[in-house]
Amino acid sequence: MEYSAGDIAAAWSLKTYTYIYTSAATFWTYDYACSLHQELTFLIQSRWTKVKGLYILTRYMPFLLFVGHLYLNFIPDDNPDKCQMINNICSCFSLISVICSECFFIIRTYALWNNNKFVLAAMLTAFLAVVVASVGVLFTATANAPFETSTISGITGCYQSAGSDELFVPFILLFALELGLISLTLVRAIQSWRTARYPLYDVLLKHNIFYYACGLFFSMVNVLTSLLLQYAYNGMLQDFQLIILAILATRMHLHLWHVDRQIHGSDALMHIPLTDVSSIGHTG
Known part of the structure; x- marks a missing residue:
C-alpha cells in the first residue's frame, strides 16, 4: 500500500514525539533515583508546611503527565x-506542573525583595493574567484542531495536523512573565551586590537566574516549533520544558534546604519557610 508524503511525515513526527516523551520519562526517572536519598531525608525530617506540599505536588505531577502521554503514544487507538x-487531561497536569514550578520562584523573588508587598502584588497579578489567558488559549486551540491518527499500520498516537498555531501564545506569555521575574532578580542583585554576603542569599540569586534563563530559552524554542513545524513536531518540546522546570524547581529547593541545614546545624528548624529567607539575607 502506498502512502502520501503527508502520511509519512505525520508518522515520522509521531515516532519522534514518542521518542522524546520516552527519553523525558527516562530522564525524570533517572533524576528521581539520583536524588532519592536527599528527597527522603527532606520528606522525613522537614516539617509539614505549605512549601513542602507545593514541593510534593511539583515533584510528582510529571509522573501523572508521563502516564497519560505514554498511554496516548503507545496504546493503539x-x-x-x-x-x-x-490530551485535555494531560494539559491540566501540565498547567498544574508549571503553576507549581513558577510559584516556587515567585515566592523566592518575593523573599529576595524583603517581602515587599508591592512586588508580590505585581508578580501575582501578572502570574494570574498569564494563567487565565493560557488556559483559554490552550483549550480553545485544542477544541478547534481535532486530533488525527496515523493511516500507516503500526504507528500509534495522535497529532493535530493544523489549526494549533495558537499554542505558541502560552509560551509567549510565559516568556514575558519570566523576563519580568528575572529582571526583578537582576535589579535586586545589582542593588545588594556589595552588602549581601549571606550563603542562602547567594543561593537564591543563582537559582533564580539559572531557572529563569532556562525558562526563557525553552519558551522561545517552543514558540518557534509551534509556528514553524507541522504535525506532532510543533508540540514535541512543550511538555519537555515543563518537566525540566519542575525538576529544576524541586532540585533547587532540596539544595536550598540542605544548605540551610549545614549553616544552622542539627538544631535548625528542619524546613525552609521561603518567605522568611529575606530575614537571613536582609540588606537593610
Whole structure:
C-alpha cells in the first residue's frame, strides 16, 4: 500500500514525539533515583508546611503527565475524540506542573525583595493574567484542531495536523512573565551586590537566574516549533520544558534546604519557610 508524503511525515513526527516523551520519562526517572536519598531525608525530617506540599505536588505531577502521554503514544487507538479527552487531561497536569514550578520562584523573588508587598502584588497579578489567558488559549486551540491518527499500520498516537498555531501564545506569555521575574532578580542583585554576603542569599540569586534563563530559552524554542513545524513536531518540546522546570524547581529547593541545614546545624528548624529567607539575607 502506498502512502502520501503527508502520511509519512505525520508518522515520522509521531515516532519522534514518542521518542522524546520516552527519553523525558527516562530522564525524570533517572533524576528521581539520583536524588532519592536527599528527597527522603527532606520528606522525613522537614516539617509539614505549605512549601513542602507545593514541593510534593511539583515533584510528582510529571509522573501523572508521563502516564497519560505514554498511554496516548503507545496504546493503539483510532478514536480521535478519546485522544482529545486524554490530551485535555494531560494539559491540566501540565498547567498544574508549571503553576507549581513558577510559584516556587515567585515566592523566592518575593523573599529576595524583603517581602515587599508591592512586588508580590505585581508578580501575582501578572502570574494570574498569564494563567487565565493560557488556559483559554490552550483549550480553545485544542477544541478547534481535532486530533488525527496515523493511516500507516503500526504507528500509534495522535497529532493535530493544523489549526494549533495558537499554542505558541502560552509560551509567549510565559516568556514575558519570566523576563519580568528575572529582571526583578537582576535589579535586586545589582542593588545588594556589595552588602549581601549571606550563603542562602547567594543561593537564591543563582537559582533564580539559572531557572529563569532556562525558562526563557525553552519558551522561545517552543514558540518557534509551534509556528514553524507541522504535525506532532510543533508540540514535541512543550511538555519537555515543563518537566525540566519542575525538576529544576524541586532540585533547587532540596539544595536550598540542605544548605540551610549545614549553616544552622542539627538544631535548625528542619524546613525552609521561603518567605522568611529575606530575614537571613536582609540588606537593610
